[in-house]
Amino acid sequence: MLLFHCTNSAAETLSSTRQGQKHSWVNNTPLPDDAQPWGWQLHAVKIARQNVLVAMQADTRFAMVFWGLKKGDGETLLHLFYQRLANHLLWLAEDTGVLSEADCKTMLDRLLQQHAGFRFHAGSDRSVQTHINDVVHHCRDAVADNGCLPDNREEAAGFDEFLNEGIRSVKGGAYFQPAEALLCACLRDFAGMDEAGIAMVRERLKAQRRQEMAQTMLQHAEIEGLQEDDPAHALMMHLLEQAQGKGRLH
Known part of the structure; x- marks a missing residue:
């Protein structure tokens, strides 16, 4: 299951009012006891009058940025999220040459099978949010330099690559690249690669x-x-x- 921890601004962006009734994608019902969620944090800001949502994986700090979504449109967000994540993993695996095309497909199938379900919960982690704030800063710089954010479907992946090639550190630990960290985690969890291979x-x-x-x-x-x-x-x-x-x- 994908578990999105939503900041207050993200929860508000995932809410809408129809016929006087408020509808929200955020559901704080406790997870099943056997759930093994894959944690991401979701934050929202307004840039150039557009809703900008940043999703960051809690362990690897891998980030993806989505914009131009209508308020309360969680369906489009999820579609873009799964699509972008699959593309990133395919490109990362292809760049290293460690998996065949068939093995890449198997890895993605396992990921989607294990995390086809999703849940949006209210809450956030301060350490993750610090790195999200840095991503937001880059988004604002991109708008200041170019007048807009990249195309949400084609150019966005390249913008994500730029963000995830940077160096990060968690709580004073060793420095790492989010792109490398995500690939290695997925090779371990969904491709069955051992520590020597990683x-x-x-x-x-x-x-x-x-x-x-x-x-x-x-x-x-x-x-x-x-x-x-x-x-x-x-x-x-x-x-x-x-x-x-x-x-x-x-």
């Missing part, structure tokens, strides 16, 4: 980041006119080759 995925992602950094450095060197016989250029090439070697499949 460690290999983390190392591969680390190598990819090294490679991207080395390529960025080389591009900067070309712009600055750094010659190939310069020791700094040789060092960058060495780092790039090293990253490419560690990123290969074994």
